[in-house]
Amino acid sequence: MTAIDKKSVIQELERIAVYLEIKGENAFRVSAYRKAAQALEQDERSLAELEDPSVLNGVGKGTAGIIDDLVKTGSTELLDQLKAEIPEGLIPLLKLPGLGGKKIGKLYQELNITSAADLKKACEEKQVRDLSGFGAKTEEKIYQELEDMGKRPERLPVSAVLPAVADLNSALDAIEEVDRFELAGSFRRGRETVKDLDYIISTEYPGEVGERLLSMEKVSAVISSGKTKISLELQYDDVIVPVDFRMVQDESFATILHHFTGSKDHNVLMRQRAKNNGEKISEYGVEIEATGEMLHFASEAEFFSHFDLPWIPPEVRNGTTELEEAETYVDLVSINDIQADLHMHTTWSDGAQSIEEMVEACRNRGYSFMAITDHGKFLKVANGLSDERLQRQHEEIRQLRTAYDDFDVFTGIEMDILPDGTLDYADDVLKNIDFVIASIHSSFNQDENTIMARLETACNHPQVAMIAHPTGRLIEKRPGYRVDVDRLIQKAYETGTILEINANPNRLDLSAAWAEKAQAAGVKIAVNTDAHRYEMLDHMELGVKTARRAKLKKENVVNTWTAAQLKAWLTSTDE
DNA sequence: GCCGTTTTCGGCCCGACTGTTTTCAGTCG
Numbered sequence: 001m002t003a004i005d006k007k008s009v010i011q012e013l014e015r016i017a018v019y020l021e022i023k024g025e026n027a028f029r030v031s032a033y034r035k036a037a038q039a040l041e042q043d044e045r046s047l048a049e050l051e052d053p054s055v056l057n058g059v060g061k062g063t064a065g066i067i068d069d070l071v072k073t074g075s076t077e078l079l080d081q082l083k084a085e086i087p088e089g090l091i092p093l094l095k096l097p098g099l100g101g102k103k104i105g106k107l108y109q110e111l112n113i114t115s116a117a118d119l120k121k122a123c124e125e126k127q128v129r130d131l132s133g134f135g136a137k138t139e140e141k142i143y144q145e146l147e148d149m150g151k152r153p154e155r156l157p158v159s160a161v162l163p164a165v166a167d168l169n170s171a172l173d174a175i176e177e178v179d180r181f182e183l184a185g186s187f188r189r190g191r192e193t194v195k196d197l198d199y200i201i202s203t204e205y206p207g208e209v210g211e212r213l214l215s216m217e218k219v220s221a222v223i224s225s226g227k228t229k230i231s232l233e234l235q236y237d238d239v240i241v242p243v244d245f246r247m248v249q250d251e252s253f254a255t256i257l258h259h260f261t262g263s264k265d266h267n268v269l270m271r272q273r274a275k276n277n278g279e280k281i282s283e284y285g286v287e288i289e290a291t292g293e294m295l296h297f298a299s300e301a302e303f304f305s306h307f308d309l310p311w312i313p314p315e316v317r318n319g320t321t322e323l324e325e326a327e328t329y330v331d332l333v334s335i336n337d338i339q340a341d342l343h344m345h346t347t348w349s350d351g352a353q354s355i356e357e358m359v360e361a362c363r364n365r366g367y368s369f370m371a372i373t374d375h376g377k378f379l380k381v382a383n384g385l386s387d388e389r390l391q392r393q394h395e396e397i398r399q400l401r402t403a404y405d406d407f408d409v410f411t412g413i414e415m416d417i418l419p420d421g422t423l424d425y426a427d428d429v430l431k432n433i434d435f436v437i438a439s440i441h442s443s444f445n446q447d448e449n450t451i452m453a454r455l456e457t458a459c460n461h462p463q464v465a466m467i468a469h470p471t472g473r474l475i476e477k478r479p480g481y482r483v484d485v486d487r488l489i490q491k492a493y494e495t496g497t498i499l500e501i502n503a504n505p506n507r508l509d510l511s512a513a514w515a516e517k518a519q520a521a522g523v524k525i526a527v528n529t530d531a532h533r534y535e536m537l538d539h540m541e542l543g544v545k546t547a548r549r550a551k552l553k554k555e556n557v558v559n560t561w562t563a564a565q566l567k568a569w570l571t572s573t574d575e
Numbered sequence: 576g577c578c579g580t581t582t583t584c585g586g587c588c589c590g591a592c593t594g595t596t597t598t599c600a601g602t603c604g
Binding site: 026027028029030031032033035036057058059060061062063097098099100101102103132133134135137138141185195196198224225226227228229231244246259260262264267268270271272274275276280281282283284 | 576577578580586587588590591593594600601603
């Protein structure tokens with residue numbers, strides 16, 4: 001038996017890095033521990049399977065020894081020393097913007113500050129401003145940050161920044177001096193939470209563009225404002241959205257887009273590759289070190305091509321294996337492959353539009369088929385369909401679809417799996433429905449076995465085509481019910497049940513990590529919006545980003561298929 | 576602390592902005 005689990009080992013390595021940072025240690029030594037923690041995290045193997053950690057890139061003899069200590073005893077000498085030397089209360093101070101290890105070290109050594117409370121007092125007594133490297137302005141800023149500490153979340157769910165994205169896109173569209181712009185950063189990479197929004201802007205007139213940005217309506221604070229870089233905070237009700245803008249000349253657009261798309265670790269990989277070629281990547285281009293010549297690129301594709309790589313999708317730029325795997329991303333699912341949305345609601349239950357309105361909206365998006373899947377009778381709060389209303393609705397759908405020869409509308413239902421594990425409709429009702437979704441909306445607090453029994457009952461039913469939002473989580477709001485996802489994936493594979501990536505930005509459920517595992521196990525995935533009104537159909541893009549993060553191939557995403565292919569597959573998996 | 580097809584030392588991705596300085600360190604992404 002080991003003294004601690006893998007997650008704890010990773011945390012302890014990160015803790016060592018933080019302590020060393022405050023101690024003012026060499027920055028490369030600090031980042032070495034961070035890198036080791038990351039290498040451990042990204043390796044699939046358990047501690048037991050990973051006999052010698054130093055085989056990992058970034059873990060050398062020293063850190064391997066520390067890992068070994070942690071595994072065997074739960075502690076290690078270095079960490080014990082650091083704990084004795086540095087007060088634990090200093091660690092949260094690293095989170096304050098503008099305070100890094102060096103400055104915290106100074107506060108500790110010269111003012112004997114050991115906690116947030118000490119620091120606040122020192123600011124009030126105006127002691128901080130007298131330290132070299134600090135000043136009155138810094139002191140005031142620190143004081144304000146301490147006041148605000150803990151008031152705002154570190155990362156925002158994508159759903160929280162969508163209004164800001166919409167506003168910023170139209171604001172930038174309206175600025176004449178902007179030649180083109182793009183939203184980069186973790187939003188472009190399709191992460192489910194973001195720290196800020198990173199906009200890159202091509203312009204010949206950064207001064208004018210900057211002025212316009214600073215005068216935008218929702219600006220609540222200016223964090224920094226230079227010649228080519230501006231950082232703002234926008235306020236939307238109680239949500240504060242930090243935004244960075246970087247302005248460049250158009251010739252540098254591709255390289256700055258790449259740079260600010262990140263991830264940081266991906267950039268490190270690319271820069272290392274460039275260095276091996278005697279070249280240097282910056283935001284502005286690629287410099288040939290021997291001659292000093294600066295190369296520019298018309299597109300990201302050209303930029304990658306310069307390094308003998310195909311264009312690497314932003315969603316997989318994790319700084320892990322994407323350079324080696326670059327050739328395998330050609331058949332990644334993309335938004336243009338999507339033929340259908342298979343989960344949505346209408347006025348028949350809790351949606352805002354009629355069947356016909358939703359059908360028209362989907363046709364206009366260029367889809368070739370869709371499914372109407374209102375809530376079942378169990379969900380009374382959502383005006384779920386009784387047996388009788390269900391029949392009538394499906395009759396209406398069958399009538400409607402005769403009007404189209406180029407578009408198919410599946411009859412469907414989002415049927416609850418009841419708390420007692422039974423299904424909401426009888427077999428003879430289900431057998432006439434084209435696309436039956438099963439999902440859990442109740443009794444989230446049941447134990448794992450009960451939840452799994454519910455999900456397995458649904459998978460086992462020949463008429464159930466798909467499990468919607470399989471874990472029930474809401475990002476940053478609730479964890480979901482107690483589902484053993486590995487077991488669900490296995491069951492879905494055995495029964496030919498599709499698992500959903502629900503594209504709603506509050507859900508993104510399955511997550512990318514689980515969807516990747518599902519694909520590896522041979523499970524088919526559907527990316528659906530679960531739209532309750534027109535605009536929510538737009539969420540497809542976020543769902544597809546999640547699918548791409550999961551490295552899903554087009555062939556494994558059923559709503560890239562034709563209606564006929566999906567129908568044939570559904571029939572073949574009935575048992 | 577890690578690493579090596581310039582390999583056991585000397586680098587480690589690169590640049591903008593701020594606040595403090597008066598040429599730059601620290602922080603950040």
